[in-house]
Amino acid sequence: MPPATGAELLWSxxxxxxxxxxxxxxxxxxxxxxxxxxxWSIDARIDSFDEHDFSTENDLEPLDQTGPSRDIFFNIQQNHSMDRLRVKLATFTRIVDHYSIFPYFLQAVQGFGLRARSDTSTWNNFHLREKDGVVQACYTLHYVESNGRPTGDPWSFRKMAVYQRHDTRTHLSAWVLIKLPVPLKARLIDKLKKLWLDTQLCHVRHLMVHIIILAYSLHGWRNYLDSLKLRMEKIEEKCLFSRADVTNPYDYAVRFSDLQSIQLLRRKLVRAMSVLESAAGVVQRIQAVLPRLLPDAIRSAPLTTLRAELKDLEMEGQYYQRNVLELQQRSSDAASLLSGLLQHRNAVAMEEISVNAETERSLGQTSANNVRALTAVATLYLPASLLAGIFSTPLVQSEDSGPLVVSAEFWKFVVVLLPMLAVTFVVVDLLQTLWTVRDSKDMDEMKRRRREGLEPKRRRPWWNFGV
Structure with a gap:
């Protein structure tokens, strides 16, 4: 690439x-x-459109009066957003040098190529310079497009770069289009053929190309914003209809991951607004320089048509921006509400844990005291009761203060004792079950009264088994 010329020294x-x-x-x-x-080559003299692969010998021709009367478009592709441009450096350098493409477009080209992650830049890089009847303009347009992925986010942000060199004396243009979407290519080819046949619009066809490209950049926004609104509604449904104090298996599952989802959505909205503002900047700049790009003899009807088209694009972009602003506000409100809901539920859960711990401690202490007392009494009376019972029966006898004699019927005592022990264990187990149910209901009642701010109810005595 040659060094900067004298004219370029005045540029910023x-x-x-x-x-x-x-x-x-x-x-x-x-x-x-x-x-x-x-x-793409369009010959004004014979009204023909030709599409072919780039050829250095045939395609690099001047746009002045001595050259052929044709517009020429160089369409450089990219396999995907993180791949190299499908053009060699030598080929690109020939095009740049031949048309003296200003360096602002080279800045735009640097935004393409190999990368490890998605490009988050939204700079439109719009520049326009005019000298000796030659106007050069370039910009980068970002847009949203369905990526067709079965999983993950079905939408992706894409970008394309546009350069035009226009000769106001011959009304011929040379274009370099980088990563033009496939649907836009088909639309441009169709429109270019028709613009040449229109007697009024053929002289402003270069401006119509910009309008067609700008219109396409807004094409996918309606469906994209609808998908974001649907996601927002699902989050709001959780925030607005989840019960704050009491949870049940049929309620919405509100988690911290929902806040993360809201934050991811807000990041998308921030980028969406930046992309829309960037496109609006391009529309405004083209509106501002529009009169300078038209010949004096045809500035009436075509100028009105172009201004109407640009105004429509401006209003459409503003409509999408208002939708994004609305979603940003809703996402902010939902994040605040969801955060408050999580904090409230956490406080309620902590209070429940505190009440449970206090109740369980009280119940444990009471049970321990009861068990301790019963154990002490049983321990004291069990030996005496056992001995008195045995010695008061004919099973053990003493004749005339002689030695103790065990009766031959002692085995009957053992046979009766064992079933009685089994019955005793069953009764004890039943009592423990009744006490457990009673204590559980007492605990629930204590929690309820604590939540409602009521005085704790006096505990029932241990012998009260009522429900």
């Missing part, structure tokens, strides 16, 4: 630095082996 950019930077990044920006540059 550092031309030599931009060229050197592009060369440094060229291995990741440009293809290494093959070119896939499609050329």
């Amino acid at each position: 950019c550092n031309s030599d630095s931009i060229r050197a930077e592009l060369l440094d990044h060229s291995p990741s920006v440009f293809a290494e082996v093959t070119d896939q540059v499609r050329v």
Whole structure:
């Protein structure tokens, strides 16, 4: 690439630095082996449209009065957003040098090429310079597009770059289009053929191309915003209809991950607003320079038509921006409400834990005291009762203060004792079950009264088994 010219020295950019930077990044920006540059050529004299692969010998011709009367488009593709451009550095350099493309477009080209993650830049890079009847303009447009993925986010942000060199004396243009979407290519080809046949619009066809490209950049926003609204409604449904104090298996499952989902949605909305504002900036700049790009003899009806088209695009973009602002406000409100709901539920859960711990401690202490008392009494009386019972029966006898004699019927005592022990254990187990049910209901009642701010109810005595 040649060094900066005298005219470029007046520009705000550092031309030599931009060229050197592009060369440094060229291995990741440009293809290494093959070119896939499609050329569209429209000849004004014979009203023909031709599409073919790039040829250095046939396609690099001047746009002045001595050259052929045709518009030429260089369509440079990219397999996907993180791949190199399908053009070799040498081919791209020939095009840049032949049409003296200003360095602002080289800045836009650096935004393409190999990368490990998605590009989050939304800069439109709009620049326009005019000198000696030649107008150069470039910009980058971001848009949203369905990616067709079965899982994950079905929408992706894409971008394309546009450069035009227009000769106001011959009304011919040379274009470099980078990563043009497939539907837009088909639409442009169809429109270009028709614009040449329109006696009024053929002289403003270069401006109509910009309008067609701008219109396409807004094409997918309605469906994209509808998908964001649907996601927002699902989050709001959780926030608005979840019960704050009491949860049950049929209630909405509100988790911290819902706040993360809201934050991801808000990030998408922030980027959406930046992209829309960037596109609005391009529309406004084209509106501002519109009169300078038209010949004096045809500034009436075509100018009115172009202004109406641009105004429509401006209003459509503003409508989408209002939708994004509305979703941003709703997401902010939902995040605040959901955060408060999670905090409230956490406080209620902590209070429940505190009440449970206090109740269980009280019950444990009472049970321990009861068990301790009963154990002490049983321990004291059990030996005496056992001995008195045995010695008061004919099972053990003493004749005339002699030695104790065990009766031959003692085995009957053992046979009767064992079933009685079994019955005793059953009765004890039943009593424990009744006490457990009673204590559980006492605990629930204590929790309820605590939540309602009532005085704790006096505990029932241990012998009260009532429900």
